[in-house]
Amino acid sequence: MTKPRILVVEDQEDDANELKGFLESNDYEVTEVARNLKDALGYFYSQQPDMAILDIYLNGIPDGITFAQRIQENPNTARPFIFLTSHADMETFRKAKLTMPFSYLLKPYNQLELQYAIELAIEKFTGDVGTLSTHSHGSVMLDKDLFIKNGSTLMKVPLQEIEYIEVEGKYSSLVTNDSRYLVQQALKKMEEKLIMNNFIRIHRNYIINIQAIKKVQLTENTLYLKNDKPLPISSGFRDNLISKLDILR
Amino acid sequence: MTYALILAMFFSVPHDTLELKNDIYEIVFEDLEGISEKTISIEKLKNKYLEKGYDSVLVDLNEIMNECSPKEYPLLALIKARLFYEKGLTEKSITQYEDILSYFEDYPFYKINTEAIIANLYIEKHDYQKSASILVKWLEKYADKIRKNQLKSYIHNLGICYLHLHKFDSAEIYLSKSINIKKLLHDTLGLAISYMDFANLYYEQYLDDKAIPLFIKGLEYAKLGNDQKVLRNAYLNMAVVEENRNDFKKALEYRKEYEKVVKELWDRDKVWELAEQEKQFEVSLKEKEISLLEEQRKVQQTELAAEKQQRNYLVGISVLLLITAIGSVLGYRKIKLSNELISSQKNELAEMNQHKNQLFSIVAHDLKSPVFALQKANKKLSSAIEDQDEVKVKSILSENEKIAGNTYSLLNNLLQWALDQSDQVMIQPETIPASRLIEQVVFDYLGPIQDKHIDLTENVNREHVIYADISSVKIILRNVIDNAIKFTPSEGKISIHSEQTEKEVIITISDTGCGLQMANANKYEIQSDTYGKKGTGLGLTLAQSMAKRNHGNLSLFSQIGKGTQATLILPSQPTA
Numbered sequence: 001m002t003k004p005r006i007l008v009v010e011d012q013e014d015d016a017n018e019l020k021g022f023l024e025s026n027d028y029e030v031t032e033v034a035r036n037l038k039d040a041l042g043y044f045y046s047q048q049p050d051m052a053i054l055d056i057y058l059n060g061i062p063d064g065i066t067f068a069q070r071i072q073e074n075p076n077t078a079r080p081f082i083f084l085t086s087h088a089d090m091e092t093f094r095k096a097k098l099t100m101p102f103s104y105l106l107k108p109y110n111q112l113e114l115q116y117a118i119e120l121a122i123e124k125f126t127g128d129v130g131t132l133s134t135h136s137h138g139s140v141m142l143d144k145d146l147f148i149k150n151g152s153t154l155m156k157v158p159l160q161e162i163e164y165i166e167v168e169g170k171y172s173s174l175v176t177n178d179s180r181y182l183v184q185q186a187l188k189k190m191e192e193k194l195i196m197n198n199f200i201r202i203h204r205n206y207i208i209n210i211q212a213i214k215k216v217q218l219t220e221n222t223l224y225l226k227n228d229k230p231l232p233i234s235s236g237f238r239d240n241l242i243s244k245l246d247i248l249r
Numbered sequence: 250m251t252y253a254l255i256l257a258m259f260f261s262v263p264h265d266t267l268e269l270k271n272d273i274y275e276i277v278f279e280d281l282e283g284i285s286e287k288t289i290s291i292e293k294l295k296n297k298y299l300e301k302g303y304d305s306v307l308v309d310l311n312e313i314m315n316e317c318s319p320k321e322y323p324l325l326a327l328i329k330a331r332l333f334y335e336k337g338l339t340e341k342s343i344t345q346y347e348d349i350l351s352y353f354e355d356y357p358f359y360k361i362n363t364e365a366i367i368a369n370l371y372i373e374k375h376d377y378q379k380s381a382s383i384l385v386k387w388l389e390k391y392a393d394k395i396r397k398n399q400l401k402s403y404i405h406n407l408g409i410c411y412l413h414l415h416k417f418d419s420a421e422i423y424l425s426k427s428i429n430i431k432k433l434l435h436d437t438l439g440l441a442i443s444y445m446d447f448a449n450l451y452y453e454q455y456l457d458d459k460a461i462p463l464f465i466k467g468l469e470y471a472k473l474g475n476d477q478k479v480l481r482n483a484y485l486n487m488a489v490v491e492e493n494r495n496d497f498k499k500a501l502e503y504r505k506e507y508e509k510v511v512k513e514l515w516d517r518d519k520v521w522e523l524a525e526q527e528k529q530f531e532v533s534l535k536e537k538e539i540s541l542l543e544e545q546r547k548v549q550q551t552e553l554a555a556e557k558q559q560r561n562y563l564v565g566i567s568v569l570l571l572i573t574a575i576g577s578v579l580g581y582r583k584i585k586l587s588n589e590l591i592s593s594q595k596n597e598l599a600e601m602n603q604h605k606n607q608l609f610s611i612v613a614h615d616l617k618s619p620v621f622a623l624q625k626a627n628k629k630l631s632s633a634i635e636d637q638d639e640v641k642v643k644s645i646l647s648e649n650e651k652i653a654g655n656t657y658s659l660l661n662n663l664l665q666w667a668l669d670q671s672d673q674v675m676i677q678p679e680t681i682p683a684s685r686l687i688e689q690v691v692f693d694y695l696g697p698i699q700d701k702h703i704d705l706t707e708n709v710n711r712e713h714v715i716y717a718d719i720s721s722v723k724i725i726l727r728n729v730i731d732n733a734i735k736f737t738p739s740e741g742k743i744s745i746h747s748e749q750t751e752k753e754v755i756i757t758i759s760d761t762g763c764g765l766q767m768a769n770a771n772k773y774e775i776q777s778d779t780y781g782k783k784g785t786g787l788g789l790t791l792a793q794s795m796a797k798r799n800h801g802n803l804s805l806f807s808q809i810g811k812g813t814q815a816t817l818i819l820p821s822q823p824t825a
Contacts, residue, residue, distance in 0.1 A: 094675050106720060110689065110692045110693055111692070112685075112688055112689040112692045113689045113692075116685050116689060129680070130680060130714075133681075133682060133685060134682045134685075134711065134712070134714065135711075136711070
């Protein structure tokens, strides 16, 4: 598990510090505070943050909007973003809002509002509207990471850290080497994306990370993970597993 | 070919017989129409001739003769000769007739008649010699071939010619021939004339004994006949004869008879004349009547036209009146409508004016006093810092924070209100969990809530989502919650809960505050809060406006001493 990484683009030092403080106290990592467009773009491409929080006006120029437009140009490197705005530049913001349906924060904002804005930005970006903002245990997959909401905080779990996923009715448990995260979401929706990232279903209740397999005992219909934890293989998914393993070897 | 055909047609004229006609012209026109192709011109010519418009006929005739066929020429020339005669140009007429004669060698009908006409014309010219020579030859050629009744006048005429030429022997022969024919024909009038002419023949020769019985015979026949002029001449002859032989008594008797006939003649003429005049008078009367009628008709027409015009005017006027009436009705309605509009606008204006005044009072009082308070607090603060009174510093700072917070929210409302008034609020609805927004707003009021030891229960289902614009809903919630906190005394209770209906989410925020006094059926009076401060009412107005902009509604229910309940209803899904 890691913290979601956020790039702050803000030219006012006080505001930047306040925002940075809010984010860090809410378990986010601030990759950098950029004070102009050029720096912001440089940091964005070199540090590859998970998202950005942008003040619209940088030194009196609406460069926040320019930045947002730039990072959206390439869909592979595009990331969610939040506009920070005050009443004074609401008019400029309205125009931008019509073209980019992401999140925004009206100054002054409190921690809850900030948190809500971050959740909205991510879920709107991945197309899972409501997944994070309306559930206390929602999760969203962004690139090769899962963003999992745990109560009021948002956690980032890289897919490669997940050993297997156990489906328990309406909930699923994501099991890593050292933790277990409960997710309030049926995995069906996510399964497709997972399979593209080296995951395979071996049982009605289990999807496993192929990288986490230590050995397979076909006679026992059992699979052993690297930490020696056994998982059952159901006959329906057995052939599929064998073929996947053959390809890999 | 054409020539032969025309010739054939000419030969076929039905009147090519030895027959004398008193007027050959009917036949001339008939034959012309038979051979000519200029039917229309001939028809016209004939009609004009019958109407005796001789000058006009002559003009047309010359035109036709300029381009006529050889067959048409002699007949047209005949007409021309007649026209000369009618115009009194006897000599020219004779020459014309004599010229045409050569064309008639093969057409006995025209030859015989033309020669007869020439003879008669010479008599009229008193050229008896010429006439007699023509008549003698003429009689030689035709006497045996023509019926006696047609011959008689020509024989008589020849006799007269000889009489005038004093060739009494020849005259006697022809006159007696004429008398014989007339006797055969029982032509009393002809006999009367012949006897008298015969008597004159002898009388001229002073053969009174022979002449007188003939005069008497003439008179007898004249009496039998019915020609007054012949009778008159007969009486006159007798009167002269008796006078010459000195029988004055008889002469006088004949003279009387003569005058009687003359008078009768005159009377008859007079009667004729009178009748004519009467006729003319009547005609003129009729004409007058006709013209009168014409005038009347004209008058009627003009009257009719005038009437029509009048009617048109009437129709026009009534249409105009109708239009005016409709116009005025419409105008009245428009005026009424615009009056209604004006009065509603007036109310609106009054309300806006009230808002404006409110704004001034806010700016003047509500903004001035907190800033002034902060100024004062800062002085206290600096002296407290000098005294190093940490407790005092803390309490002043927390007080200042409150003042600043309140002032900020007031300014925020003012700004929103200004945007709202100028229709600049942009509503971008999204699906939002109501609980998330409520907790975000409540989060800002945690300080005052703790200060007043207010028991806040938040019972909002996480599943209840609203479809609304985030910023504007926050404004509503902020104002309602702010009010609830302000009007709720320490240790009071505020509870927020939600309810989901089919299409709406109902959020109820109730407090155990002092309650509000009704100003009227729809409005509550602005009241002092628990700090003794009177609000502006602006926040509530703004909140209600925002609720409407989100297709929702905000209502208050308050009872003095029991608290206030604010009910915010918002759609849970996009409204169609």
